Amino acid sequence: MFNVSTHDSQQNQQLIDNTGWNVIETEFNPTQLHHKETVFTLGNGLLGVRGTFEEGYPQDFPAVLIHGVYDDVTITHTELVNCPNWLPLVVKVAGESPTETLRERFSMDSGEILNYERRLDLRLGLVSRDVRWRSPSGHTLDFHFERFTSLADQHVLAIRAQITSVDFEGEITIEAGFDSEPDTQGVKHWRTLNQGGIDRIIWLNSKTLHSDIQLGMAAKLVVDGDETTLVSIENASSSPTLTTTLELYPGKSVTVEKIVTLFTSRETEIPIAAALQRLADEPRYTTLLAAHITAWEQVWQDSDIIIEGDRLAQLSVRYNLFQLLAVTPRHDNRVSIPPKTLSGFAYSGHIFWDTEIFILPFLTLTQPALARNLLTYRYHTLPGARRKAQEAGYQGAMYAWESATTGDEVTPRWVPAPNGELIRIWCGDIEVHITADIAYAILHYWQTTNDDDWMRDYGAEIILDTAVFWESRVQWNQERHSYDILDVIGPDENHDRVDNNAFTNLMVQWHLQSALALWDWLKQAYPETSAQLVQKLNLTTERLHYWAEIQERLFVNEDAQTGLIEQFEGFFQLEDVNLADYEPRSKSLQGLLGIEATSQKQILKQPDVLMLLYLLRERYDHNTLATNWDYYTQRTDHSYGSSLGPAIHAILACDLNQPTEAYTHFLRSALVDLEDVRSNAAEGIHAASAGGVWQAVVFGFGGIRMTQFGPIACPNLPPNWTRLKFRLQWRNEWYDFDLQAETFPDTPVGCVSDSVTHQIFNNGNGALRETSVGKQKNCRLGGGFA
Numbered sequence: 001m002f003n004v005s006t007h008d009s010q011q012n013q014q015l016i017d018n019t020g021w022n023v024i025e026t027e028f029n030p031t032q033l034h035h036k037e038t039v040f041t042l043g044n045g046l047l048g049v050r051g052t053f054e055e056g057y058p059q060d061f062p063a064v065l066i067h068g069v070y071d072d073v074t075i076t077h078t079e080l081v082n083c084p085n086w087l088p089l090v091v092k093v094a095g096e097s098p099t100e101t102l103r104e105r106f107s108m109d110s111g112e113i114l115n116y117e118r119r120l121d122l123r124l125g126l127v128s129r130d131v132r133w134r135s136p137s138g139h140t141l142d143f144h145f146e147r148f149t150s151l152a153d154q155h156v157l158a159i160r161a162q163i164t165s166v167d168f169e170g171e172i173t174i175e176a177g178f179d180s181e182p183d184t185q186g187v188k189h190w191r192t193l194n195q196g197g198i199d200r201i202i203w204l205n206s207k208t209l210h211s212d213i214q215l216g217m218a219a220k221l222v223v224d225g226d227e228t229t230l231v232s233i234e235n236a237s238s239s240p241t242l243t244t245t246l247e248l249y250p251g252k253s254v255t256v257e258k259i260v261t262l263f264t265s266r267e268t269e270i271p272i273a274a275a276l277q278r279l280a281d282e283p284r285y286t287t288l289l290a291a292h293i294t295a296w297e298q299v300w301q302d303s304d305i306i307i308e309g310d311r312l313a314q315l316s317v318r319y320n321l322f323q324l325l326a327v328t329p330r331h332d333n334r335v336s337i338p339p340k341t342l343s344g345f346a347y348s349g350h351i352f353w354d355t356e357i358f359i360l361p362f363l364t365l366t367q368p369a370l371a372r373n374l375l376t377y378r379y380h381t382l383p384g385a386r387r388k389a390q391e392a393g394y395q396g397a398m399y400a401w402e403s404a405t406t407g408d409e410v411t412p413r414w415v416p417a418p419n420g421e422l423i424r425i426w427c428g429d430i431e432v433h434i435t436a437d438i439a440y441a442i443l444h445y446w447q448t449t450n451d452d453d454w455m456r457d458y459g460a461e462i463i464l465d466t467a468v469f470w471e472s473r474v475q476w477n478q479e480r481h482s483y484d485i486l487d488v489i490g491p492d493e494n495h496d497r498v499d500n501n502a503f504t505n506l507m508v509q510w511h512l513q514s515a516l517a518l519w520d521w522l523k524q525a526y527p528e529t530s531a532q533l534v535q536k537l538n539l540t541t542e543r544l545h546y547w548a549e550i551q552e553r554l555f556v557n558e559d560a561q562t563g564l565i566e567q568f569e570g571f572f573q574l575e576d577v578n579l580a581d582y583e584p585r586s587k588s589l590q591g592l593l594g595i596e597a598t599s600q601k602q603i604l605k606q607p608d609v610l611m612l613l614y615l616l617r618e619r620y621d622h623n624t625l626a627t628n629w630d631y632y633t634q635r636t637d638h639s640y641g642s643s644l645g646p647a648i649h650a651i652l653a654c655d656l657n658q659p660t661e662a663y664t665h666f667l668r669s670a671l672v673d674l675e676d677v678r679s680n681a682a683e684g685i686h687a688a689s690a691g692g693v694w695q696a697v698v699f700g701f702g703g704i705r706m707t708q709f710g711p712i713a714c715p716n717l718p719p720n721w722t723r724l725k726f727r728l729q730w731r732n733e734w735y736d737f738d739l740q741a742e743t744f745p746d747t748p749v750g751c752v753s754d755s756v757t758h759q760i761f762n763n764g765n766g767a768l769r770e771t772s773v774g775k776q777k778n779c780r781l782g783g784g785f786a
Contacts, residue, residue, distance in 0.1 A: 344684020
């Protein structure tokens with residue numbers, strides 16, 4: 001079981017680690033094998049490793065996924081490929097008779113498991129496993145495995161295994177090797193160029209079949225306490241394996257270390273040479289682990305969230321942040337974060353809007369250098385966005401709905417159904433809101449960091465050339481005297497090929513307004529850059545005036561009296577249904593009713609309008625939010641619709657002073673992987689949901705609002721939370737928030753920035769008063785994050 005399951009039981013309360021840092025599995029259930037492989041994923045910014053066992057298990061899904069290592073494939077064009085596996089470490093125990101040559105291989109599916117615990121230490125970035133195992137012959141041994149992917153040196157990976165005899169006397173053999181021929185959901189992508197071994201070291205040099213990316217990997221096996229122990233190399237030319245044989249007797253322990261180095265040709269010209277050279281210089285396991293732990297401590301210092309009064313929330317929040325921090329590239333700005341991180345094969349490792357809208361706010365406000373890496377990826381893929389626009393008959397830059405290395409569109413247009421029928425996928429052609437989403441993330445990064453140099457060199461060109469695209473994408477409606485954006489898909493993918501999607505149109509309006517304001521700044525601050533972009537993008541005065549006209553006249557159907565916004569033209573004429581009529585269920589409503597039937601009903605995968613009201617919070621008042629919340633929330637498939645929705649619902653529920661409902665939505669997001677609440681965690685981590693969890697805590701329960709003076713808090717904590725602490729970096733200054741449950745009005749909440757203490761007071765009606773250095777600022781409910 002997990003220490004987050006049945007969290008109200010007395011037994012589970014004993015299992016939850018009091019520090020809030022450990023995910024613990026105390027029973028091995030083979031039916032949950034693939035789910036737990038996802039949960040125990042490790043990463044270090046270069047690669048991710050699914051939580052499979054070192055010795056393997058029947059029908060397991062081992063995966064080593066490396067940023068940027070794509071190869072050609074049918075249907076989805078290209079996919080992030082499963083790389084050769086560095087984990088294999090096998091222990092074999094001698095049979096009953098000392099003269100027997102038969103050795104029993106330790107495995108979780110053989111013999112008898114007497115005790116078991118697997119642990120992911122989020123603070124240390126360490127997975128460990130303790131097993132007491134009785135072999136089929138009746139020998140009892142204790143196994144302790146631990147491993148990490150170094151955050152201090154992303155090219156270093158390590159495993160330590162300790163084997164202790166309980167009642168066995170005899171020899172054990174330990175074998176360490178590679179799986180050189182992995183497949184990616186049945187597709188082979190690798191060709192071995194060279195492999196071998198010499199003097200306690202083995203190596204593997206492979207290349208992808210189509211993209212010609214080389215991978216070099218080397219490993220050594222060290223016996224702790226006796227480095228003179230013989231380590232031999234077997235099958236050097238076909239499957240090099242390091243092997244050592246050790247004597248055990250009751251009470252004796254032996255420990256071995258497998259140190260691995262890994263490089264690809266994306267980082268260095270000859271990766272196998274780099275791997276061998278790095279391995280020769282590597283110290284012992286404990287030294288590598290110490291450096292790794294130090295690196296994680298530095299990251300957690302700025303990104304941790306402390307929650308008191310709710311151990312379930314504390315652990316689940318840290319788990320989601322850990323998986324984001326583990327996957328974020330640290331030394332590469334030509335890659336980005338896939339929606340399943342580097343933990344599974346779903347979505348082929350392609351890059352979506354998930355990164356910009358859901359993940360980047362967390363990084364922008366706690367790890368801005370890493371946020372800059374991800375945004376620079378979009379600059380490097382700008383040529384692909386320009387090609388996509390041109391191929392579709394438009395101008396400027398039109399970002400791909402799914403992108404990989406080049407930024408060209410890699411969304412499949414046709415996907416075979418289980419019955420063989422081909423289904424048309426329109427997202428790559430018309431889910432165009434991603435272009436505005438990227439601009440939104442760029443502007444938020446700039447406003448938060450004041451990184452003028454990056455905006456001058458990279459961001460401005462993206463925002464301006466994507467604005468050129470919108471100019472060519474709109475159509476004039478003579479009857480209404482307005483501009484339309486026709487034939488699109490909004491975030492709610494239950495309805496495709498719709499006209500005037502509110503989310504798209506209003507984000508385009510915001511985009512054009514922001515582009516014009518940015519242009520005014522650029523001309524004044526960096527006239528040479530602006531002059532270059534005038535020539536490169538043909539930014540004529542007429543074009544800029546046209547942008548201003550478009551943003552003023554873009555059509556949106558909003559009731560002037562109530563503020564109710566129609567999701568798209570004709571949405572209110574669709575069949576209205578009561579979602580409660582379909583309960584209980586274990587799949588999405590689209591899965592129950594079918595694609596066509598769902599598209600004819602007011603059933604939402606996620607509500608476009610509420611997502612819009614969140615992103616543009618400062619533009620809409622409380623009544624508009626309440627009206628749209630009441631209409632769209634009851635029409636949304638919260639349980640099995642989009643995993644992107646619940647965290648946003650949690651934030652808006654806080655804005656509406658509904659912390660209990662907010663907490664229900666928050667848990668749907670926070671536990672989506674730990675407790676497999678959607679029954680699809682086996683496919684990989686829900687990265688966007690993980691980013692949404694941070695936003696729900698900080699912008700929802702913490703009530704952070706961004707002002708011209710920096711972030712301030714308007715907290716609305718769940719009833720069981722007694723304290724919430726976190727840090728934010730705004731314009732190169734750190735703000736430390738320590739928010740505690742208030743028992744009566746005018747109880748101060750501490751907000752510290754650069755040793756200047758701000759006092760924030762609750763006035764009893766949801767508004768807060770902040771005083772600082774003789775100044776007074778007000779924070780209204782529903783204030784802005786943009």
